[in-house]
Amino acid sequence: MLILERQQMIIQMLSQHNSMTVNELAQLCSVSKETLRRDLRELDEQGVIRRSHGGAMLLSTVINQPIIVPKVSNSGSSFRQRALINTDAKTRIARKAQQFVNPADRIALDSSSTCWFFARQLPNIDMTVITYSINMIQTLAAKSQIQIFVLGGAYSVVDEDMGGSITEKMLADFTIDKLFISCDGLDFDNGLSDNNDHHARLKKQMILSAREVFLLMDSTKFNRNSFAKICNLGDIDVLITDQKIDELLQKEMDWHSVKVIIA
Known part of the structure; x- marks a missing residue:
């Protein structure tokens, strides 16, 4: 940088x-x-x-003066670049998601910047967090009451996380109460999608291992179809976003029994 x-x-x-x-x-x-x-x-x-x-x-x-930040897109950008995008929306989404965290929960976090904002605000209470993100580990290490389980695998310098078949296999050993993920796109036909096919496969496996799935996603990603499909809309339980979604998408969410929460 x-x-x-x-x-x-x-x-x-x-x-x-x-x-x-x-x-x-x-x-x-x-x-x-x-x-x-x-x-x-x-x-x-x-x-x-x-x-x-x-x-x-x-x-x-x-x-109150405009702050000039290097313009970057989500596609192909590093974790640190993505952490600079839509920070206000991600902060509000992270705060709203806190209401779903309880003592003794076993939760899992992906390596998205939105979930990193969420991890920063997690209370220091007795819970277990499963993740493959180096940034999540560093952030949560200061919270003494949180037990961290790290999914190993091939390290990505750009994304600052682990991935690959080894990471996916390790997930089979865990039971996840609540999964918190984000994604690069959401639309009617393709459901949730990601620019990174390795991330998409890993998130798909995490969803299969989770009892409840929370999608933390800002509104700029609505009606966008990214490279690799993660899952269908019906595979998530709660969507937490920063703006009211359009009527057609809300109807689709209602049809799939997805609870939509505006931060």
Whole structure:
């Protein structure tokens, strides 16, 4: 990630969360705390942020100004790039999804950026989380009450996760109470789809292992058909999104008994 891109990412995250710690920002940007502190020092000198002990906050003089973020699409983009897209919608969706998490739950998370926003907000309570995402593991490691089970496999540098047949086989050993996933597209005919065929197969296996499936997806992905099919609409139980869906799609969801929740 280029320095400018990383600093724009820092500004974007501070605009959403008001203030963040050095550890949080370094983890998000996948850099050392020393590198992150240099970025904060430069932004502080530019009058964009104000550093504090162990963190930073966005100055009020720039909060209402437009923030320029490198334009990227979901297709073929890295996890860190996807984490910059529609952050407000993903934050609202993640907060709404918290109501479905209870102590002693056994939940599974895919490696999507939306689920990463969800993982960041999970309460530190007694529960089990199954995931193949390095970012989920790093985020949840600070929550001492959460037991983490990691699905191994071939590591993807771009997606920062594990995948392949080994990962899929490991899923057979787990019983999942609640599965939280996202996807790249949703339409009437093809159901849920993903730009990555390896992710699509893995999510399909996770759905087969789960008792209840929650789709966390922002509205920009409606009526979009991506490369690889994941499942039909009837295979999910709850859709949590940021905007009201159109009437035809709502009827289709009702037909398949999918509960739609607007964050």
